[in-house]
Amino acid sequence: MIDYYEAKSQPITRLMVWQAYKKVRANKGSAGIDAMSWDYLDKNAKTQLYRLWNRLTSGSYFPMPVRQVEIAKSDGGVRTLGIPTLLDRIAQQVVKHHLELQVEPLFHNSSFGYRPKRSCHDAVARAERNSFNHDFVIDLDIKGFFDNIDHELMMKAVRHYCKDRWVLLYVERWLKAGVISKEGKELRAEVGTPQGGVISPVLANIFLHVAFDKWMEKAHPEKPFERYADDIVVHCKTEKQAKYVLAMITQRLKACKLTLHPVKTKIVNLRGKSEMKYSKGYDFLGFTIRPSFSRIKGRHLLMPATFISAKSKKRVLGKFKSMAIHKRRRPLKEVASLLAPIIRGIINYYHKFWDGHMYKIWYQLNQRLLKWVKWEKGLYEHAAIRWLKHQYKKTPNLFLHWKYVHP
Numbered sequence: 518m519i520d521y522y523e524a525k526s527q528p529i530t531r532l533m534v535w536q537a538y539k540k541v542r543a544n545k546g547s548a549g550i551d552a553m554s555w556d557y558l559d560k561n562a563k564t565q566l567y568r569l570w571n572r573l574t575s576g577s578y579f580p581m582p583v584r585q586v587e588i589a590k591s592d593g594g595v596r597t598l599g600i601p602t603l604l605d606r607i608a609q610q611v612v613k614h615h616l617e618l619q620v621e622p623l624f625h626n627s628s629f630g631y632r633p634k635r636s637c638h639d640a641v642a643r644a645e646r647n648s649f650n651h652d653f654v655i656d657l658d659i660k661g662f663f664d665n666i667d668h669e670l671m672m673k674a675v676r677h678y679c680k681d682r683w684v685l686l687y688v689e690r691w692l693k694a695g696v697i698s699k700e701g702k703e704l705r706a707e708v709g710t711p712q713g714g715v716i717s718p719v720l721a722n723i724f725l726h727v728a729f730d731k732w733m734e735k736a737h738p739e740k741p742f743e744r745y746a747d748d749i750v751v752h753c754k755t756e757k758q759a760k761y762v763l764a765m766i767t768q769r770l771k772a773c774k775l776t777l778h779p780v781k782t783k784i785v786n787l788r789g790k791s792e793m794k795y796s797k798g799y800d801f802l803g804f805t806i807r808p809s810f811s812r813i814k815g816r817h818l819l820m821p822a823t824f825i826s827a828k829s830k831k832r833v834l835g836k837f838k839s840m841a842i843h844k845r846r847r848p849l850k851e852v853a854s855l856l857a858p859i860i861r862g863i864i865n866y867y868h869k870f871w872d873g874h875m876y877k878i879w880y881q882l883n884q885r886l887l888k889w890v891k892w893e894k895g896l897y898e899h900a901a902i903r904w905l906k907h908q909y910k911k912t913p914n915l916f917l918h919w920k921y922v923h924p
Contacts, residue, residue, distance in 0.1 A: 528683065529611060534570040537610035538562065541603070541715065549602030550584045550697050558603050569604050573611065576686065580605045582695040582703055583711050597664070599696055599711020609715035612687050617719055620678050624722060625730035630746035631718035637802040638869045640745045641823060644801050645870075647741045648821035651752035652789025653759040654806075656799040658781035659770065662747035663717065664709040666724055667774040668692050671710070674727045675720070691716060721746055728773040729766075736769075737762055743801070750801055756791040759784045788819050803829045803866070824874040825867050833863060833878055843888040849908060852889065853915045856882075860917045872921050879922035886916070886924070 548554055558565055572578035583599030601609065624632065629640035648654065668689075675688055696704045696711065710717045725744065733742060733751075740762060742751040751766070753759040763784060767777055786795035788808050798807025809822040825833075836859065845852060860882075867875055883905075890901040905924040913919055 528681075529570065529573045531567070531570050533611050533614070534566050534573070534607065537607045537614065538566055540614075541606045541610050546603075546606065547600060548584075549600050549605065550581055551602045553603050555603065565604065566607070569608060573608060573683075573687075576683070578608060578687065578690075580608065580687075580691055580694045582697045583713065585696050585698050585704075585711075586713075587699070596712070598713035600713045601694075601715070605691075605694075606715045608687065609691065612684055613716045613719050615681070616675075616679055616684055616688075616716075620719070620723055620726075623678065624726055625734065625744075627742050628722060628726065628730055628744050630744065630748070631722060637745060637866075640743045641802055641804050641806075642870070643741075644743045644750055645806050645821055645823050647743070647752045648787055648806055651741070651754055652787050653753040653756060653791075653795075654785040654787065654799050655751040655753065655759055655763050655766070656781075656783050656785055656801075657749040657751065657766065658778040659747045659749075660776045660778040661709075662775065663712045663721065665775060666709050666721070668706075668708060670728075670773060671720060671724055674723050677727070678723065688716070688720070718746065724773075728770065728775065732769055736765065745802055748802060750799060755789065756784070756786070756793070756795075787821055800826045800828065804870075823870045825878070829867070830878065834881055837882055837885055842885050843892045845889070846893065849889075850915070852886075857917060864917060868921075876922055879918040882916075882918060883922060883924050 542555065542559075545555070569578070581602050583601050583605075586598050586600055587595040588598060589595055621632065627643070629635045629637070629643075671692065672685065672689055676685060679685065691714065692710060693706055695706050698704055710720050725747065729749065730744065733740065737751075740751055740753060740758075742749060751762060753762055763782075770777060783799075784795050785799045786797065787806075798805050803826055805824045805826040806821055807824065808819045809824075810817045811820045811822065812818075840855075842852060842856075845855070847855075863875075863878070867878075887901055887905055890896060890905050891898070894901065894904060896904060902924065908915065909919055909924050913923070
């Protein structure tokens with residue numbers, strides 16, 4: 518009979534490995550450098566997971582280097598990810614779950630990234646709320662955060678919150694596992710924790726909890742902030758405060774061997790008096806928070822409001838453009854089915870606070886549908902508009918965005 522609670526020199530049970538496998542399997546993801554696929558692992562799960570558990574519990578587990586991949590960023594650059602093997606991701610999930618149970622209750626209330634029951638929307642809502650009584654914002658951008666985390670400081674932070682030797686052993690091995698570049702060259706990992714690993718988010722939260730969150734709590738307890746992973750905004754009352762706090766944060770992060778991006782880090786003046794000229798809004802998690810006139814008790818007041826950011830708008834419209842809807846020779850219902858999950862995702866994220874700021878997005882999508890009508894039906898402008906309006910009247914729920922902007 519198999520004892521799923523059996524443990525050897527390290528307190529890791531077979532059940533812990535099996536639960537980690539199911540968690541990682543649900544998230545899917547691509548293969549690492551060993552090219553092991555999910556199909557293969559699913560068919561050989563009993564053997565592979567037993568071997569992994571045996572190595573983890575005996576202390577003989579050594580991770581393989583991660584596979585380096587690059588994904589395009591919205592600003593034209595690239596973000597480098599490190600993809601571990603499937604078995605390494607499962608091992609990381611075992612440690613991550615154990616580590617999170619210890620550190621999650623200790624994390625700061627202003628930390629939102631990769632935490633249970635906390636979301637991007639929670640962070641944005643808090644940022645907007647704090648902007649009502651703080652006229653200035655420090656928009657922080659840590660230069661290459663994941664690539665520049667110091668391993669010694671990282672291990673010092675983990676040791677402070679976790680005394681389990683097996684956790685420390687494997688975290689250190691993952692940090693030093695190395696990278697296989699796109700050209701197939703193995704690179705040593707002197708600093709950083711590759712984005713793409715299961716355990717990377719919790720390690721990043723531990724590092725910034727010590728380097729930033731707890732420091733802010735002690736040094737500037739009256740300055741509210743929101744942090745989502747390494748995306749941080751700090752609120753100040755005056756220009757003088759903002760300049761001083763930014764200088765102090767720069768020194769603090771330098772002491773932690775991190776550097777603020779000289780261009781992307783900036784002070785924002787939402788609606789205060791200042792000697793210098795600053796930006797009037799800031800981007801945070803795909804949204805822009807900036808002042809806008811609101812009617813309150815019969816008066817028009819300049820108040821902070823949340824809109825889709827210019828970068829997000831460009832990315833969404835670029836997605837619609839790349840789909841080349843007008844070239845698809847399919848019935849309108851099939852076009853609607855094709856667009857439905859994309860539109861639903863956009864609505865679920867960007868309509869969280871209000872709908873009006875999305876008008877241009879949905880208007881542009883309707884223009885692309887109009888182009889489809891012209892190509893598919895061979896109609897001129899006015900006839901195509903009439904045809905599309907008829908479809909809306911007949912089936913107003915055919916496209917999800919027609920609820921907000923109809924043809």
